[in-house]
Amino acid sequence: MPYKEAEIVKLYYPISEVAAMFDVNVSLIRFWENEFDILKPKKNKKGNRLFTPADIECLKIIYNLVKDQGLTLDGAKKYIKENKSSVKHEIKTEKKQTSEIENRLIKIRKSLVELGEKL
Numbered sequence: 265m266p267y268k269e270a271e272i273v274k275l276y277y278p279i280s281e282v283a284a285m286f287d288v289n290v291s292l293i294r295f296w297e298n299e300f301d302i303l304k305p306k307k308n309k310k311g312n313r314l315f316t317p318a319d320i321e322c323l324k325i326i327y328n329l330v331k332d333q334g335l336t337l338d339g340a341k342k343y344i345k346e347n348k349s350s351v352k353h354e355i356k357t358e359k360k361q362t363s364e365i366e367n368r369l370i371k372i373r374k375s376l377v378e379l380g381e382k383l
Contacts (some may be wrong), residue, residue, distance in 0.1 A: 275366070276306070278315040285320070286327055296326055299337055302344060 269314070281288045297303050302322045305313040313325075329340035 274317075276316060277314065277320065279305075279313045282315045282320060284325065286323060288327075293323070296323070300326055300341065300344065302326075 279290050279293055283293050286293075294313075299383075300322070302327065303319060305315045305319050307313055315350060325344070326340060329335045329343055330337065335343065
């Protein structure tokens with residue numbers, strides 16, 4: 265069953281939301297975090313995992329390889345290692361798009377604050 269494509273709009277997602285996006289258990293996300301070097305979610309002071317849109321892109325790649333294509337974990341790791349440049353390019357592109365969106369939102373907020381001050 266393919267993962268549920270959701271529009272990525274937050275800067276950080278808790279592990280429960282990420283698991284729901286992919287319709288998998290939270291424990292599987294934690295397991296993949298330990299198995300795959302490309303997946304490095306941030307952790308807050310409490311130790312809760314916070315996934316960025318780039319982390320979700322990594323999970324899409326892992327999900328596709330393991331669930332859709334049926335590769336073993338070793339096979340998926342080997343694929344990622346052998347295609348590291350293209351995998352990193354996909355992730356880097358997603359990070360760049362996210363930062364562009366952040367910059368646009370900052371400009372919009374600034375404009376709205378200025379407009380509010382004029383009223």
